Amino acid sequence: MASPTEMVHPDDATLLAMIHGEAPHSAAALQAHLGTCADCTSRMDQLLREDSAIAAQLRLLDHPVPATAPMPPRRHRRAGRFRRVVLATASAAAVTAAMLAALPASPLHRWLTRLGKGTPSVALGSTDAASTLTSGIAVAPSPIMLVRFVREHATGVVEISRTTSPLLTFRSRGGVTAYTVTDAQVAIDNQVAAETYLIEVPTMVRELKVLVDGRLAAQWPADSARLSDPSDSSRFRVDLRVRQGRVP
């Protein structure tokens, strides 16, 4: 039987799936193979560059996500109630974002300004501040990784998954964020509270620290008791509200 490092080279579709965090069942063996195969690592790097280029080109087409787009005339009373719920939610988000964007000193304003000049200094998953569910950053794996949130929120929850992908990916759901990537460190400016921030971390990262508003919120594997699902050893959750802790 072939060892993982002796396995057949994965095809490009498999490598692309790994880049997208869509690890196949044999991901562990693939990861082991990638660690020793320069050819596959090179192909994966090339695929990542090409995928990132496509993402950037598609972003050229984007219009801003409407914060309070009108609902069509409703046929049923229930739909009218739903409309109110949705519009109230969207309006609150829009007002907050607009206020932040209008303040010259605010991170959102600076971020949008950078985008407007076409020279963003941050690695962005999307050109739209209100966009969510988009991954798109990559950071070199290292034995120790820091994920730093600029501010605490009452509602945000960070979910950190262990993934076989060699890339770290970040997604937010429901919030407005900007983030910068430096070596083995991601700083997330969570300008509006998101329901969930999901961070997927490469398996080769042996130690992970999560800081919220400058304070240590959690670290892996020391806080593995915080696993969100005891049956799932790959994910733990970190509440963004941190009242106690220490700066490591």
Add this chain to the structure above:
Amino acid sequence: MTDPFEHEVARCFQRQFPALFRYLDRALGDPELASDIAQESFVRLFERGAMPDEPASWLITVARNLVRDGARKAGRRLRLLEQAGRDEELGADEAGPAAALEQQEARERVRAALAQLPPRDRDILLLRHSGYSYREISVALELAEASVGTILLRAGVQFRSTYAALNGEPD
């Protein structure tokens, strides 16, 4: 007191609306139409009365059906290529007219390259880059999940090749 289902749909809206709008906006090239269709999809979800097993996929399916229905009823074609006018506002920033023109030309190349993809390949490429998972895409488009990656790779290769040719770059 808020109906639990209303609350659930509102949360789903928060999570899913941006990605659905993003996909429709890129596919149609018309933000107003994209917004209308995305919202109508959520209204249909609300009227359904219960959450589907795969909400993201369900919403994509409904939105695509609405696009098709709308195109049939109004004789309206998908405006993937013809949307130069809508893009004007995207280029009107502080970068200056030369940069805006360059951006506009790049957008036209992107639309032209997308238009040359087979419809299913184009949808998969757009859905993936709007943030949907392979599983969500496979359920929405009724494909085997294992085939999504292969199609995505093929679509990406063709898109890049066409874009490069339009940009006067060697393949």
